[in-house]
Amino acid sequence: MSINVTTTCPYCGVGCGVRAAVDDNGAVSIAGDEGHPANAGRLCSKGAALGDTTGLDGRLLHPEVRGERTDWDTALDAVADGFRDVIEQHGPEAVAFYVSGQLLTEDYYVANKLMKGFIGSGNIDTNSRLCMSSAVAGHMRAFGEDVVPGCYEDFEAADLIVLVGSNTAWCHPIVYRRIEAARAARPDLKLVVIDPQCTTTAEDADLHLPVAPGQDVALFNGLLAHLEAGGHIDSSFVDAHTEGAFAALAAARRSGNTAELARTTGIAEADLDCFFDWFGATERTVTVFSQGVNQSSAGTDKVNAIINCHLLTGRIGRAGTGPFSITGQPNAMGGREVGGLANTLAAHRDFDAADSVATFWRAPYIAREPGLKAVDLFQAIGDGRVKAVWIMATNPLVSLPDADAARAALEACDLVVVSDCEGATDTLACADIRLPAAAWGEKDGTVTNSERCISRQRPFLPVPGSAQPDWWIVTEVARRLGHGAAFDYDSPHDIFREHAALSAHDNDGRHVFDIGGLANLTRAEYDALEPLQWPVPASRTRDSRHGTAAKRLFADGRFPTKSGRARFVAVTPRGPANAPDTDYPLVLNTGRVRDHWHTMTRTGRSARLSAHVDEPFATLHPQDAQVFGLRDGALARLDTRWGHMLARVRIDPGQARGSVFVPMHWNGQTASAGRVGALVNPVVDPLSGEPEFKHTPLRVSAFAARWHGFLLTRTRPALTGETDLDYWVLVRGEQFWRAELAASEAVGDWGKRARRLLGATSPDADWLEFRDERAGAYRGARLVDDRLEACLFVAAEPPGLPARHWLGGLFAQDELSDADRMALLAGGPVESGGDTGPPVCSCFGVSRAVIETAIQDQGLTTPAAIGDALGAGTNCGSCLPDLRRLIDIHATTTDDDANETNPVAAQAH
CATH class of the missing domain: 2.40.40.20 (Barwin-like endoglucanases)
Incomplete structure (x- = not known):
């Protein structure tokens, strides 16, 4: 029986709606949900390929304790007993949870409730700490609560969009598509990109400001001073609805004149003047910021420097205006709502509200102070202060800074529990107890996107093996720890209702986050819940699609601070924590x-x-x-x-x-x-705890490899045991795996080594081989029944290796012809044009070579023309900036060719 459901994409914080279908043969197909307000049917390349990612190969399907497969009762008892023993011997501060923006809100809620309410420690933090906690801290300083005031529709309503520290075209493609469409509809809409790199996004901007790393505060302080000097102050808004403007402006004036600011920021004076003039003159301005702002030891100050400019001009709470933090993970916002960060309690409460939350939860051991933030948490594991940690749905030994130290910490930890759907990750390798969790496509609950829109994530696949949802796993451990009455949940619906009710508890309008209007949803209403934007208090009428009538916050000028006013924050520019030096330049x-x-x-x-x-x-x-x-x-x-x-x-x-x-x-x-x-x-931001991913002193040197190579094989090669390989990278291909290889030591007998790597021990295998000792070249291939099973190519330098994409195509053939065999040994297709190179358009597999040929032969001058001819760019649109770049490259090449025969034109050019 076929299945069709609407659900939510599990990638970035845009929160796109997805239509998932499973046919009678179990094949999964994915399309965008035309009715979802975030994407209106569009999906990026990652979302469009979700159907490729739902297979069970490599899944963790059964609980394991100390490397032995076991049943759930044994594994859950081991978790509960291990945590109980540590708490009894060393106290609740000796245990911790490290969770993830990949969890659903219901999963997050029960994990936070168990740690902060019933274990009694603040030691639960999330990998969202690594991407958006500076935005959280900035919001709380300015607004009194962690809230994003605007919505995606502001992009269409704005006359100026400023993207700061965000390669939006790559990292949030559907938002960028909305911006592109708005610019096409209204050519006067200007786009400014502030980024040290000339990214794909910057290439398409009306103005690119290549700010020096770490100088965002100086730039926006300069803007604030310019706005004051130019009279671009909304005095009525500032006087009635803000506080602290005097100190913030005094700090901003110290940024100096335009010439001084140009030297500080590395931006040309003319470009600074242009940006300042545009911002000052454009009432409808949205400033979108992301990781380039947040991931800094001064990230919180950068956020407040941006917000200050919007407060001074009163550009907040109205269509087409406002500072907009766009998040990196699908449920970073949901995790913030339930207190997934170590420095917050549930429902956007801080620890001053511990008694209120304890009363609601009937929690006997409520945490009274913040716990350890991510980097500090793993340092505490390393020095033995935290002796038991439970990691859920994340891979910190890859994503954390100083990741080798984090690995050493887990290897030395008394008890490491990991819940994951993957059977092999860097972090799982350190686990004493492994718990198989449900994956996307199997999970049931809600997520919240960057514009505060709550969406349902619905299952369309059965949960495989012994895997279970994360909320169920946490609930079962809570019951074993003696807290069964507080964790008496039968479904995500039960958890969501409690989460909604807590948001309204002791609220009376003091907290913007209020979804009390959803606290009495029936199971049928929860299952049918349409995307809706909070707040949704019980007192306010909501429609079926978009939640509250007020999509934007603060339109009335009231803020959730003690004074009811937004706060300017005086910020002073400071460089990154570690500067380059002679050793790391x-x-x-x-x-x-x-x-x-x-x-x-x-x-x-x-x-x-x-x-x-x-x-x-x-x-x-x-x-x-x-x-x-x-x-x-x-x-x-x-x-x-x-x-x-x-x-x-x-x-x-x-x-x-x-x-x-x-x-x-x-x-x-x-x-x-x-x-x-x-x-x-x-190093981290002292307020947010967010690491400085954007600025680490570095040394780069050429790697002296004796040989380079690659292999292709139908089965995944085991390379971790090949200790003499300095470099290997494994790539998933269609019907094959590819591994890129290099090493600093020579190989004595390539024939013997090739047979081991390619598994050429079968008696029915046909072996093809070519060697050129003087050139350092080797080619070997294994065939079975004339079908290519594996091949290896080696050369002294990378240019001596054949094209990978052509070779990959041979794995789609049931048998190789004599010409194919000759081509294998020759290291290239017999006919020219046989290899088209890597794809530019991932949705349709259209390569750069094919696109360049079409541009030249058919005279294509727009992405739309390329789309009509080849299909590229007509699905998700993620490759549209790349198509424009190829058109520009061809136009430049054509101009240069023409100028060779026209010296006057060449001189003018």
Whole structure:
């Protein structure tokens, strides 16, 4: 029987609606939900490929204790007994939970309730600490509560959109699609991008401000001073609804004149003047900020510097205005609602409200003070203060800064419990007890997106093996710890109703977060719940689709502070915690790529997503590459005071000079030395506890490999035991796995080594082999019944290796022809054009070579024309910026060719 449900995407904080269908054969198909207000049917490349990620290969399906498979009763008893013993011997501060924005709100709620209400410790923190806690702290300082005042519709209503520290086109593609559509409909809408790098997003901006790393506060203080000097002050709003403006303006005036600010920020004076003039003159302005602002030792100050500019101009609470924090994870906001951060209680309450929350929960041991934040928590595990930790739905040994120290901490910890759906992660390897959790597609509950919209996540697949939802696992442990009466839940519906009721408890309008109007939902109403935006108090009428009539907060000028006024916060620019020096002269900046997500446990399952960017890389400016002797496509070693890694060099003139960008996604299961978290400085913002992922002093050097190679095989190769491989990266392909390889030591007998790597021991295998000892080249292939099973190619340098995508296509053939066999040994297709390279459009697998040929041969000059000809860009739209770049490159090349024969035009150009 086929199944069709509406649910929510499990990736970023945009919170897109998804339609999932399962046919009679169990095949999963995914489409956007046209009725969801966040995306209106659009999905990015990751969301569109969700159907690729729902298989059971590699899943954790049964509980394990000390490496032995067991049943749930035994495993749950072991968790409860272990935590009870530690609490009795060392107190509640010796235990901790580390949870995740991948949890549903109901999962989050019971975990927070157990730790803070019934164990009595504040030691529950979340990986959301790593991406948006500076926004939380900034909101609380300015507004008195962690609230995002605006909504996505403000992007369409704005006349100026400022993107700060956000490569929105890659990291929040559906939001960027909305911005693109708004700009197309209203060409006067201006887009400013503030980012040290010339990202895909910056390339499309009306103005790109390449701010020097760490100088955002100086920039926005300069803007604040300009707004005051230019008379762009909403005096009636400031006088009636804010406090602290005098001190904030006094601090801003110290930023100096435009020339001084240009030297501080690295931005040209003319560009500063342009930005300041646009901001001052444009009433409908939205400032969107993300990880480039938050992930800093001064992240909270950066957030408040942005908010100050909106308060001074009164641009908040009205259509097309406001500061807008866009979050990184699907339920970062839901976790904030229920107190998933160590410094908050549930329902946006702080620890001053402990008695109120304790009364509601009937909690005997309510925590009275904040617990350990993420980085401090793992340091406490390492030094033995925390002796038992339960990690849920996250992979901190990849995502944390100073990740090697975090691994050492878990290896030394008395008790490590991990709940996960994956059967092999860096973190799971350290677990004493492994608990199989339900995955996306199997989970039932709610999530909240960046615009405060609550959406249902509905299951459309059966829970496999012995796996269980996270809320059930936590509830069962709570019952074993003696708290069964407080955890008497039969379903997520029960938990959600309690969560909603707590939001209204002792509220009386003092807290903006109030969903008391949902506290009495019946099970049928909960199951049918449409997306709706909070607040939804019991006293306010809501429609069936969008929650409250007021999508924007603070329209009345009232804020949830003691005075009822918003607060200006005086902030002073300060540089990053650690500056480059002679030993580490560059700056490491980490982030995401377009088609991968976090530590890749989900997107790594999809061949089409893996094809876009398939190796860890380090992007450098051409001048930096020249200084440090690095070639494009070669391997480099990256060192900081905390760790090292190997990555493929990418040279890009859009990269900021002195800065190196490295993506965060590769882990110990997909790369031998690709965990960039191991390099990151563990310094944090003193208020938010968010780490400084964007600024770690770095040294880069060429990696001297004796040989380079790659193998393709139908079965996943086991490479972790190949200790003489300095570099390996594993990539999922269609019907095969690919591994990129390199080492600093020579191999004596490649034939013997190849047979071991490729499993050429079967008596019915046909072995093809080519060697050129002088050139350092080797090619070997194993066939069974004329079908390619595995192949290995080796060369002294990367340019000597054949094209991967052409070879991958041979695995789709049931048998190889004589020409294919010859091509294997020759290292390339017999006919020219046989390899089209990696895809630009992941949805339809359209490669760069195909697109460039169409641009040239058909004279295509717009992304729409490319879409009509090839389909590229017509589904999720994530590749549209790349299509525009290819068009521009072709136009520039054409102009240059013309100028060679027209010296007058060349001189003018």
